[in-house]
Amino acid sequence: MQDMTGKNSANGGLRERKKRATRAALAEAAVRLAAEHGADNVTVEAISAAAGVSVRTFFNYFDSRDDAFVVIDADASVRVRQALLEAPADLTPLDALREALAAELTEAERQHELWSLHAEVLRNSPHLLVRSLGAHMADEAGLAETIARRISGTAADRADVPPDEGGPGERGRALDLYPRLLAAVAGAAVRVSVQHWCDRQDELAFADVFREVFALLAAGLPAPER
Amino acid sequence: MQDMTGKNSANGGLRERKKRATRAALAEAAVRLAAEHGADNVTVEAISAAAGVSVRTFFNYFDSRDDAFVVIDADASVRVRQALLEAPADLTPLDALREALAAELTEAERQHELWSLHAEVLRNSPHLLVRSLGAHMADEAGLAETIARRISGTAADRADVPPDEGGPGERGRALDLYPRLLAAVAGAAVRVSVQHWCDRQDELAFADVFREVFALLAAGLPAPER
DNA sequence: ATGAAAAAATGCAGGCTCTGCAAAATTGGC
DNA sequence: GCCAATTTTGCAGAGCCTGCATTTTTTCAT
Incomplete structure (x- = not known):
């Protein structure tokens, strides 16, 4: 590797990648839980638990619970x-x-x-x-x-x-x-x-x-x- | 009047008219309050008070607070x-x-x-x-x-x-x-x-x-x- | 490597949204 | 006026969402 700083060259550093991963994990967990139990019966707590983050963190990524079901691929x-x-x-x-x-x-x-x-x-x-x-x-x-x-x-x-x-x-x-x-x-x-x-x-x-x-x-x- | 039953002939009776009026009053109150204070700063309590009904009644007419801002003319x-x-x-x-x-x-x-x-x-x-x-x-x-x-x-x-x-x-x-x-x-x-x-x-x-x-x-x- | 700065995750308190249920008030028909 | 149907209302409780302070993680320069 020609990157001596430790900062990743590919797509913007480990920070960005982790954020993308967390967001994707939350969105996927939301969709899978909703498909199984019905969207109304899925709480933010359940989504967050499935994605391995806290409830408060969920709201750092989505403005509302429903957004997790709606926003698929932001890019x-x-x-x-x-x-x-x-x-x-x-x-x-x-x-x-x-x-x-x-x-x-x-x-x-x-x-x-x-x-x-x-x-x-x-x-x-x-x-x-x-x-x-x-x-x-x-x-x-x-x-x-x-x-x-x-x-x-x-x-x-x-x-x-x-x-x-x-x-x-x-x-x-x-x-x-x-x-x-x-x-x-x-x-x-x-x-x-x-x-x-x-x-x-x-x-x-x-x-x-x-x-x-x-x-x-x-x-x-x-x-x-x- | 040629309507001896007391039931109104025009559009379906007093009951219907009152419901329409209540719904319209709620929607109008919501829009006016939102225009003045910003939609986020308008509570369901304020809308209901302005329309002269209880909070619970608001939710008999709209599925969510936001619906009152969104649904204009259903017909x-x-x-x-x-x-x-x-x-x-x-x-x-x-x-x-x-x-x-x-x-x-x-x-x-x-x-x-x-x-x-x-x-x-x-x-x-x-x-x-x-x-x-x-x-x-x-x-x-x-x-x-x-x-x-x-x-x-x-x-x-x-x-x-x-x-x-x-x-x-x-x-x-x-x-x-x-x-x-x-x-x-x-x-x-x-x-x-x-x-x-x-x-x-x-x-x-x-x-x-x-x-x-x-x-x-x-x-x-x-x-x-x- | 190490420490300081920046960014993100977390916990918690508190207010607001929304629902189910049962009681009270209103309306329509007799 | 009286009964039945409909609507309104209060209340309790669960869940959503935000602001703030704290802790943890990542970045960067030394």
């Missing part, structure tokens, strides 16, 4: 935005976004078991489903800004995606209509694709559903034939 | 769906939905003051914004079914919209991809329109923004010119 949106900026310049915004999302979704299928459990938990408690839907859309602002950057397309803008500074605090950017609309519609597309695919899991491949949805969008949502 | 979605079924048969699904939503939105501007307060509350607490976004999308399932009915378009289907039976309990219908996608995209369109209009309230008329958004959708979200 997913960052990866999508990065992929969007790095996509070939000759793709239309809609196509570039489709490819970026497709890559992320096939990536997500690697942890298929946890996703299934997660879906089951949300199915069984509408309360959490609503929160989850809302959480997904909270990313939209950031995605819209990235779309705007891709469209404007200057070289300087190709720099790294800034770490998510959270919340609607920063205004003044991404006020354009088109990027926002595209971000919102893409979110809707993902959601509908997953939903439709879940209902007919045996019949269809997810990739096909996903492509059909984006084809409908690109065609301007024409009335279906009968 | 709006029913009106939209009714309008959608009654729209001229020669409109495309996208156009019919646009008109139905436009009617509802101009209707909503009548209570403009409360809506402004409501928007301010959500702006100041992202936590509630997330919940609100999620709540709006919970209607999507119902809207998708109505769209499916309009498309299939038999005479029998033109009957009244059944009272919202709540939740994902009834499956088996509206499994088609297109209605779901249209419902989801329309929801996104409304959201983006409102958002964009709020940012540039002085410059633009809402109706214009709304039309532009649907024009973009109908055109297949082409890359904007530069």
Whole structure:
């Protein structure tokens, strides 16, 4: 190793890694317990115990108990935005976004078991489903800004995606209509694709559903034939 | 009066009216208090006191404190769906939905003051914004079914919209991809329109923004010119 | 390595949220 | 006015969540 300081070179030091691990452990414990006993019957105490930390520490990682059931992969949106900026310049915004999302979704299928459990938990408690839907859309602002950057397309803008500074605090950017609309519609597309695919899991491949949805969008949502 | 029973003919008796009034009073009190003191600093006790009922009664009307800030007009979605079924048969699904939503939105501007307060509350607490976004999308399932009915378009289907039976309990219908996608995209369109209009309230008329958004959708979200 | 500084985990006190249950008040129909 | 149905209310208790002080762990310079 060429790192004499003891600080890890890979991803930011042992501190960061431990935090990620703790957070992941809490989220996974929450989902597994909820899948087994029902989300309402899972206390913060139980989640914390399963993850091996104190109750107080749980609240250092999540703002509320429900967040542990809802927030799956906090880094997913960052990866999508990065992929969007790095996509070939000759793709239309809609196509570039489709490819970026497709890559992320096939990536997500690697942890298929946890996703299934997660879906089951949300199915069984509408309360959490609503929160989850809302959480997904909270990313939209950031995605819209990235779309705007891709469209404007200057070289300087190709720099790294800034770490998510959270919340609607920063205004003044991404006020354009088109990027926002595209971000919102893409979110809707993902959601509908997953939903439709879940209902007919045996019949269809997810990739096909996903492509059909984006084809409908690109065609301007024409009335279906009968 | 030609009603000798004492039971009110208009909308279902005094009991119903009182419940509506109580619910509205609670919701309005919640929004006004939140606008003044910040949503986090408003207790259920304060809301209940302002509405003149007990704390326990508050929880007979809302499942959680936050719901009082989030649920605005529970009947709006029913009106939209009714309008959608009654729209001229020669409109495309996208156009019919646009008109139905436009009617509802101009209707909503009548209570403009409360809506402004409501928007301010959500702006100041992202936590509630997330919940609100999620709540709006919970209607999507119902809207998708109505769209499916309009498309299939038999005479029998033109009957009244059944009272919202709540939740994902009834499956088996509206499994088609297109209605779901249209419902989801329309929801996104409304959201983006409102958002964009709020940012540039002085410059633009809402109706214009709304039309532009649907024009973009109908055109297949082409890359904007530069 | 060692000690000081920074960051994170923990325990605890206390207020608020939410639910189940039973009693009291209100409404509708006779 | 009186009975039945519905709604409101108080109360107890469990659980959620926060602020603060303390302890433990990690980082960094010496």
